Amino acid sequence: MTTPAPPEREPAHIVVVGGGPGGYEAALVAGSLGARVTVVERQGLGGAAVLTDVVPSKTLIATAEWMTIADRAPELGIRLTDEAAKRDLTVDLRAVNQRVLELAEAQSADIRGRLVREGIEIVSGTGRLDGKSRVVVEPEDGGEPRVLHADTVLLALGATPRILPTAVPDGERILTWTQMYNLDELPEKLIVVGSGVTGAEFAGAYNALGSDVVLVSSRDRVLPGEDEDAAELLEGVFRSRGMTVLSRTRAEAAVRTDDGVAVTLSDGRVVHGSHVLVAVGGVPNTEGVGLEEAGVTLTASGHVEVDKVSRTSARGVYAAGDCTGVLPLASVAAMQGRIAMQHALGDGVAPLRLGTVASNIFTAPEIATVGYSEDALKKQGSRYITTTLPLARNPRAKMLGIRDGFVKLFAHPEAGVVLGGVVVAPRAGEHIFPITLAVRHRLTVEDVAASFTIYPSLSGTTAEAARVLDARVQER
Numbered sequence: 314m315t316t317p318a319p320p321e322r323e324p325a326h327i328v329v330v331g332g333g334p335g336g337y338e339a340a341l342v343a344g345s346l347g348a349r350v351t352v353v354e355r356q357g358l359g360g361a362a363v364l365t366d367v368v369p370s371k372t373l374i375a376t377a378e379w380m381t382i383a384d385r386a387p388e389l390g391i392r393l394t395d396e397a398a399k400r401d402l403t404v405d406l407r408a409v410n411q412r413v414l415e416l417a418e419a420q421s422a423d424i425r426g427r428l429v430r431e432g433i434e435i436v437s438g439t440g441r442l443d444g445k446s447r448v449v450v451e452p453e454d455g456g457e458p459r460v461l462h463a464d465t466v467l468l469a470l471g472a473t474p475r476i477l478p479t480a481v482p483d484g485e486r487i488l489t490w491t492q493m494y495n496l497d498e499l500p501e502k503l504i505v506v507g508s509g510v511t512g513a514e515f516a517g518a519y520n521a522l523g524s525d526v527v528l529v530s531s532r533d534r535v536l537p538g539e540d541e542d543a544a545e546l547l548e549g550v551f552r553s554r555g556m557t558v559l560s561r562t563r564a565e566a567a568v569r570t571d572d573g574v575a576v577t578l579s580d581g582r583v584v585h586g587s588h589v590l591v592a593v594g595g596v597p598n599t600e601g602v603g604l605e606e607a608g609v610t611l612t613a614s615g616h617v618e619v620d621k622v623s624r625t626s627a628r629g630v631y632a633a634g635d636c637t638g639v640l641p642l643a644s645v646a647a648m649q650g651r652i653a654m655q656h657a658l659g660d661g662v663a664p665l666r667l668g669t670v671a672s673n674i675f676t677a678p679e680i681a682t683v684g685y686s687e688d689a690l691k692k693q694g695s696r697y698i699t700t701t702l703p704l705a706r707n708p709r710a711k712m713l714g715i716r717d718g719f720v721k722l723f724a725h726p727e728a729g730v731v732l733g734g735v736v737v738a739p740r741a742g743e744h745i746f747p748i749t750l751a752v753r754h755r756l757t758v759e760d761v762a763a764s765f766t767i768y769p770s771l772s773g774t775t776a777e778a779a780r781v782l783d784a785r786v787q788e789r
């Protein structure tokens with residue numbers, strides 16, 4: 314007699330609310346682990362990351378980078394064919410922004426296609442929790458709401474720009490970063506309020522594209538919280554390129570004038586410009602979607618509280634990405650989403666480790682960091698050795714006409730383990746990778762120093778910094 318096969322179990326149903334990197338990456342993992350997956354998205358697949366934040370800003374910056382490179386051309390012996398007709402390069406912002414938006418749309422369509430191919434259902438509309446295991450979706454066209462029953466819910470709601478009540482955006486002259494791509498003409502004078510990563514990136518890009526830029530910073534220097542030497546170098550570069558940086562002052566209000574905008578500062582000054590970009594951070598999209606009613610605890614700032622495997626306080630409800638406030642990076646959002654699904658579906662899971670996250674600020678030069686910052690090492694009283702080598706000494710940098718930049722490494726004084734690093738250079742986001750590998754795999758400065766680098770290459774400076782620190786470790 315043959316034993317009857319056990320009844321097949323229904324696959325778990327995962328409902329992901331939000332189709333940004335925190336959501337779509339998780340959906341793919343859940344699908345590959347055998348779950349039935351539904352993604353609810355109100356704006357477009359790829360989320361703000363693809364449609365308004367990462368992809369558009371980095372595409373715009375790619376154009377700005379060409380302008381910065383062109384600035385170095387005369388020094389490298391490049392001349393206009395007709396010197397008499399010499400004219401500066403100009404930017405057709407309408408064409409630039411059209412390319413930006415097309416690229417973002419195409420990327421969003423790619424992600425949608427990938428999810429569909431993997432058998433993931435996509436529901437358009439705004440999702441709201443109705444208890445821990447029901448998501449109600451209101452379609453954008455106002456049709457009948459749809460109720461989804463879930464074994465597990467992942468909230469990947471993202472964030473939207475913070476609006477100052479005294480500087481309400483009008484989409485024409487007073488702008489958030491999501492509205493910058495509607496501009497057809499280069500702002501004559503752009504006032505950027507906020508000198509965090511987003512403010513610094515836009516200020517640098519528009520300065521390179523040809524706008525007169527005023528950057529308003531409430532702190533002593535731009536990029537508060539980032540490596541001090543890197544921020545100082547960047548501020549120097551900004552000023553040397555003609556940008557006005559107003560430090561230790563806040564923008565209190567922005568209003569339209571007849572031909573532009575007027576921004577009132579906390580010290581009483583009024584700055585006039587053609588446009589103002591208000592980049593003072595984001596707020597999580599956690600209001601009015603039934604979170605607290607379902608038992609999901611929010612922090613004072615409105616972010617979803619999560620543990621290291623992305624669990625919220627409500628059983629069966631996970632959260633990932635900017636709505637958690639853990640670290641506002643697409644890569645971290647995606648990692649949190651993957652971890653959530655592995656945990657929910659009983660797969661092997663390693664808790665989130667932020668010590669090895671690499672991040673990059675896309676200014677010119679770029680600022681890339683990984684591992685412990687000097688500030689964190691000092692604050693926690695860790696012993697460390699460090700060296701900073703300027704790129705100006707690097708032969709390849711000289712050939713390329715690069716003067717501004719450095720490589721900084723931190724290592725343990727006895728064990729020589731690489732604890733972190735900072736690279737300030739064009740394309741630093743690429744050059745940080747060997748240091749990321751070293752930090753992730755606990756390599757020593759000796760390991761890094763003993764590895765071949767191309768001659769000549771910018772990465773030669775990373776190996777040289779490792780050699781300097783290795784010599785100090787050996788002396789002890």
Ligand SMILES: Cc1cc2nc3c(=O)[nH]c(=O)nc-3n(C[C@H](O)[C@H](O)[C@H](O)COP(=O)(O)OP(=O)(O)OC[C@H]3O[C@@H](n4cnc5c(N)ncnc54)[C@H](O)[C@@H]3O)c2cc1C
Binds near residue numbers: 332643646
């Ligand atoms: C200008 C700018 C540049 C940036 N550049 C970089 C960069 O270069 N590299 C990097 O790593 N990070 C960058 N970031 C950060 C990055 O954009 C975020 O960390 C990332 O988008 C977070 O992903 P997410 O999935 O949490 O949210 P999002 O990408 O914001 O996606 C959330 C999605 O959820 C949808 N949603 C929200 N609520 C609901 C609901 N109730 N129902 C249905 N759908 C809903 C939203 O419409 C959105 O599409 C940048 C941010 C900004 C502002």
